[in-house]
Amino acid sequence: MAERTGDQATGASGPGPSDPMRWRALGVCLVAGFMTLLDVSIVNVALPSIKAGLNTPESDLQWVLSGYALTFGLVLIPGGRLGDARGRRAVFMTGLALFTLASAACGAAQSSTWLVVARLIQGAAGGLLSPQISALIQQMFSGRERGRAFGMFGTVVGISTAVGPLLGGVLIQFAGAEEGWRWVFYVNLPIGAVCLVLAHRLLPDTPSAGRVRPRDLDPLGVLLLGAGVLSLLLPFVQAQQWPGNTKWLLVVLAALLLAAFVGWESRCSRRRVQPVLDLTLFRFRSFWLGCLMILMYFAGFTSIFFITTLYLQSGLHYSALEAGLAITPFALGAGGSAGIGGRLVNRFGRPLIVVGLVMVALGLGLTAMAVHLVPGRGAGLAMAAPLLLAGLGSGLVIAPNQTLTLSEVPVHNAGSAGGTLQTSQRVGSAIGIAAVGSVFFSRLGRDDWAPAYDHGLVVSTAFVLAGLIVALADVLAGRRGRRRQEKAEATDQPRSSP
Known part of the structure; x- marks a missing residue:
């Protein structure tokens, strides 16, 4: 079954395959992607529970968060290259198995050092698995179907990041404050086991893959x-x-x-x-501008949840569940619009992303205003509508950008290209959290929580606006290119007339 799907799903050089198995294979990819991306944000609300359960110092808590993101980002591009060379299904399954085992080790941790090491391994496994997803979408789909598939993947990216605090809050609420954090990791075990079985049955092989020597993987690079x-x-x-x-x-x-x-x-x-990375990819304007835009966007996008969770739990004394519920409107908006963005991207192109970025910036500005106008515990309800607007805009950014950025990439380079794109996201997240967190904590030393949160949101919005400038530059460059092409065609046409 897997071999048959692989033969029919090479799809980048011709029309999309007709085999319905490709949609089931996509489902496996999306569930695994959801699990790895969820662990970026779900741990945020579990930090107080981890601190109580393991008596963890602040420095180790930071490594529980940042260590995962660090190793995740380190492995993305080499992981994508390995999938291109050795076979995406094999690398996907290896990463998924390692991620599941590392999740079990995280849940069973008896000390903070144990937990930090397990999180580093878990992040590396996520970085190995994640680029295979975008590469398999490139391989299995083409044309409008590829846009729909990336739209679904964009839904997963948006929802997993935003719903993490809610799911973490629910698990901690039911399992208890001291041991609830363990179930944040244990929840991955049944999902990972089922995905492994289905991945072996449904995912296609990589037609261009073969046996490779270590030196063929560019170890110095x-x-x-x-x-x-x-x-x-x-x-x-x-x-x-x-x-x-x-x-x-x-x-x-x-x-x-x-x-x-x-x-x-x-x-x-x-x-x-x-x-390990084909530099000719950066000759495509769609690729390098897409990577730059998403770096800026993720700097603003992921930092929102970082400071919002801090503000609600530490500043307003919300429970983990209440904090997760307050952020849920963003997840609902992103999930609702990402599929629409995936279907519309082939029709509207980069201007669709511009609209989405404007909506996100407007939503963040209104969120800051809501917190200013409704201080105290009512702030969580006041920010619901603005966060919903920002989420609706986010759904029009992530999935369409994925489609457009990878649109000109040859399928044999899909893994390393997808890894490069996701590395841009991880670098952007790290930069954004550091910059926004620095402003947030510096203001917190002089003011109350609400002004500090307002200033943090201003920095997040500035990153989103920087992404908007990049997207507008791409739109204008595309229009100039089309005008030049039309002018050249108009000049050449009289010469070819009899």
């Missing part, structure tokens, strides 16, 4: 890229824990390492060695 991404992310994810400005020297080191990586990858291309 992987090392340079990993060291560069680590040096870039580390000062951001540890911004609150490492005092002083010395840590920002790592950003300079990251620039040098990434420059060395680009130089090495260029040499690989000239020597006809398959690089």
Whole structure:
């Protein structure tokens, strides 16, 4: 069954396949993707429970959050390249099995060190699995169907990030404050086990994959890229824990390492060695502008939930469940509009994303106004409508951008391209949380929780507006390109007339 699906699902060079099994295979991908992305945000509301259950120091709590994001981001591009070379189904299943086992280790943790190490492994497993999803969508679907499939994936991205605090709150409410955090991880075990069985049966093989030697996977390129991404992310994810400005020297080191990586990858291309990242992808305007736009957007997008959860739980003394419910309107909006965005993206293109970004920025501005006008515990209800508007806009950003950014990417590079796109998301998340958190905590030292939250939202909105500028630049460049093409065609037509 899997082999038959793989033969019929190569889909990028011709019309979309007619085999209905591809939709079931997509369902497996989406459930696994939901599980890995959920663990980015679900732990936020579990931190007080983890602290009580394991007597965890603040520094280890930060690593429970940031360690997952760090290793997740490190593995994305090499994981995508490995899937392209070795086979996406095999790498998907390896990542899923490792993620499930790491989740069990997290839930069984008897010390904070145990939990941090398990979270690092869990993040790496998520980074191995995640790029296979976008690559399999590229492989199994084409044309309008690809837009629909990415729309569903965008729904999963938006909902998983926003619904994490709610689901975590429900689990902690029913399992108890001291041990409830364990079920935040144990919930992955039955889902992972079922997905593994279905992945073996339904996912297609990769037609271009074969046996590869370690040197064929560009180990030096992987090392340079990993060291560069680590040096870039580390000062951001540890911004609150490492005092002083010395840590920002790592950003300079990251620039040098990434420059060395680009130089090495260029040499690989000239020597006809398959690089971990094909730099020719950045010749496509849709790809590099899409990566830049989503970096800016995720800097604003994920930081919203970080400071909102802090404000509601620590500032207004909401329970974990109440805080999760307050953020749910964003998840509902994102889930409702992501499918629509996936269906409309082929018709409207990048302007659809511009509309979505405007809605998100407007929703965040209104959220800050609502908190200012309705102080105290009523703020959670007052922010519901603005967060719903922001969520509706978010659904028109993530899925359509995924479709447009990968639209010109050859299927044999789909894994590394998808990994690059998601690395942009993870880098953006780290930068956004560090920048917004810095403003939030600095204001908290001088003001009450509400003004600190307002200032944090202003920074989040600024990142979203930066993404809007990038999207507008892409729209204008596309229009100029079409005008030049039309002008060239009009000039050439008289010459070809008899």
